[in-house]
Amino acid sequence: METPPHALDATHVALVGEAGWVDVFRDWVGTRTDATVLGVSTATAALDIVRESAVDCVICEYTLDGGTGIELVESIREETATLPIVMCTASGDETVASAAIGAGVSDYIALDEPHSDEFDDVLARVDRCVRDGKRSMTRQDRACQFDAIFHDSRTATWVLDAVGALTRVNETARDQIPYTVEDIIGEPFWTLPWWTHDETIQTDVRRVVETALQGEFGHAVVTHSPVTESANVVELSARPVHDGFGNLVSVVVQGVDITERVTLERDLRQSEELHRVTLNNMTDTVLMTDDTGEYTYVCPNVHFIFGYTDEEIHQHHPIDDLLGEDLFDRDELAAKGVLKNIECTATDKAGREHTLLVNVREVSIQDGSLLYSCRDITKRKQREEALATLHGTARDFLYAETPYEIAQHVVDDASGVVNLDASAVYLFDADENELQPVAQSAAMRELNGPLPAVRTDDPGLVSHSFLHDEPQFFDDVHDSERLDNRATDLRSVAYIPLGDHGVFIVGSAVVGQFDSVSRELADLLAATGEAALDRVRREGRLRRQERELQQRNTELTALNRINEIIREIDQALVGAETRTEIDHAVCERLTDDDRFAFAWIGVVDTVGDVVEPRSWAGEERGYLDEISFTVAESGVEPAGRTAATQSVTTVDNVAEQLREEAWRTNALSRDFLSVLSVPLAYDEFTYGVLTVYADAQDAFDDTAREVVAELGETVASATSAIERKNALLTTSVTRVEFAVDDPSFVLTRLAREADCQLSYRGGVQQTEHGSDVFVTVDGASVEAVQEAANALVAIERVQPISSDASGGVVRLRIAQPFLALELAGHGAVLQQIVASDAETTLRIDIPESVDVRHITRLVSNSVDGVDLRSKRTLDGSSTRDLYSRFLERVTDRQLEVIQTAYYSGFFEAPRESTGEDVAAALDISPAAFYRHARTVQRKLFSTLFDEVGVAAFPATES
16 A cells, blocks of 8 residues: 655755754654655754745754743744644643643644654654645635625725625725625615716626636626726626535625726727728828738738739739849848838839838837838829929920910920820900911821810800800810810810910820829910019010010101200291291201201192292202192192192102103102102191102101191291281272171171161171171161060070161171181281172271281181172271271270270260160170270270370371
């Protein structure tokens, strides 16, 4: 029979004492067990061994050197309560046994005689003590462990009895509710305040406890509201506790606050989701490989760049197949740990090349050692290249001088900027109101054919984009209803307006070519072209303005020159006393200082129907002697043409039509290259022709023609003034009498309407409202004349001055200028008009200095049916000069008053009208009338006696 193992096996036993049996027992134990026996003789040595935890059991003798075994036991028990101590003695008694038990020995053995049988009993009892000590030690350890767990501040712990009622609760759990332990001990666990806030949680807790009461492990995650703040997430577990016979004695429930862990897990899940979504949607692709280049991780968004799925990408192994060999230097990576912005070219699943920026980093993640981060910069590269091309385009635009050059540059560079080959530019023609294709690429002609001009009212895409200033991008232009050419092979097309200059078109035969980058680049190219077109237009406008300014400066210089001439001529005209002086001064001033080569003034000889020179200046060189200046409307020298047409004649280039008109040869031989001839006409009177010659072609522009034409009028006016002045000073006049047959003449018409005779004998006044004329009525009443005059549009007002049974005097206000005023402007005096139903006659006095023909022409131009009845010369006196001086002294109002009084018979004897009658006719007071009358009389007598004096009335001797 095999001996069962001893508890002393593999233990250390301290044998204390010097009794005889001690040595024997030590040897005997060594033969019976595998224990290590340490023999010491004193209590002190034994205590040192115990303190060093070097023994598992102590066997001592009662009698020891320097003390007793009882004292040793007491000392050991002060150190430890669980170490097995067996006291064996042959000299003990009941008192010693009692004291030993009281000191805490594990067993007391009284030895009779030390022999093997007795030693077997001792060994068995020591063995039992060792076993009991171990069990006690285990129970104590478990109790300590439970206490440690029970009082864990991080865990709430409850101890329930066999029916689930609370028997014990730790401090951590108690702090979560505002109750004392005594209030809740003995209550079912699921009804306690920790769970009563929620029935669902209460049910879960009860299920957990009932599971443990059935002998199984219960578990649940619940939420409970502690006293403090918000609800916490608690992981609840219930463990059944059985006794040695397997009976359920209690249930231990533990609650661990996992709020933070749950939060972290939730955050982790959210972070993982965020990373997953980010990786799936970001354009950068992340790849991970081992040292051989085999993939260990492929980002889900790998298709964004390469077009492959993550399963397909694994088939492209190693990574060199995807990114190319020798992408980076391994030694450099080992030295730096990361290499950034490595540029390479990769081909995607569809065969398209992509430019990538790759970052490579050393990592140690699972099986991966190299992490690749790939960014697709194809668009950016394309944009950089396009911008470089666009920069060159903009530089070329700086040297372009016409819109057509710019349009061609846009078309030439479109493929380099937008990466589309078909392009064209329409420019707007404002004169034709249409968009014209001025530049077109070969690809555009191939895909679309020749581009037609487009009217702005056309409903197509080109005109729509231009009129509405609206860029239009089509993935497939055939989807547009405005497409006018359905046969075109173009698909992706953009129509971009170039401001008000036109439209830029760019496209391709492939559908869907316009992404954000190509749209942006197309817009940039169009904007650059538009800016260049603006510059060309602006510079063209500036050049035109400069040319216009230069032209205006030239014209202004010429105008200043001409104005200087005109001022000099005006000054000369003011001082001229005769017509000859006027003519000579004009020609001299025009040719002074080489202003013009030659100038002359001539008059028309009606007998020979030619222009006869009267005055000239400049380099004549015999020209006037060589030419016959025939009066005709064409084919003759400009002076003759002007005399015939009475309009300005200009010849800008004498050399033209040289063989058709003979005068041109004579002019050209004298270096006369351009000619200007103007009539000298004023108030329908012609005083001749002024002709000017220049030694340069086109010397007379519009301004010069206008100024010289006005000069002609000024010269004619000055000539007329000289004639009027001479007429006032002359003592001889020519009296002419005309018969007039003109039913529209105002006095003729009034005489016929009133069936009377009307006589004008002088006394006309020109006012701002018209001409006031005093007319004598014979053969009809003044009322009849007044009624007839009111019916005539030409007469604005009729005012009776005096009347009798057979007639009277009226004052007529005639709307149109009266003939007497026109004659007076040329020095002639209308002495009388007699108008009746039968005929109308005019009597006019023409001074000797005035050409009778001019006056005749003036009368003929004013009235129709003029017939010269008589003409005779009269010797006058100084009465005309006296009359002029008198008129200079009186005002218009004074003259009106005295004329009204005279024609009303105020000065007759007896008087036909009183002063009150005249005042009423003039709508003034009688006092005002008499004041005016006396003033006029005084001025008349002063002129007669003070100025004429002795010359008019010589004194007689007494």
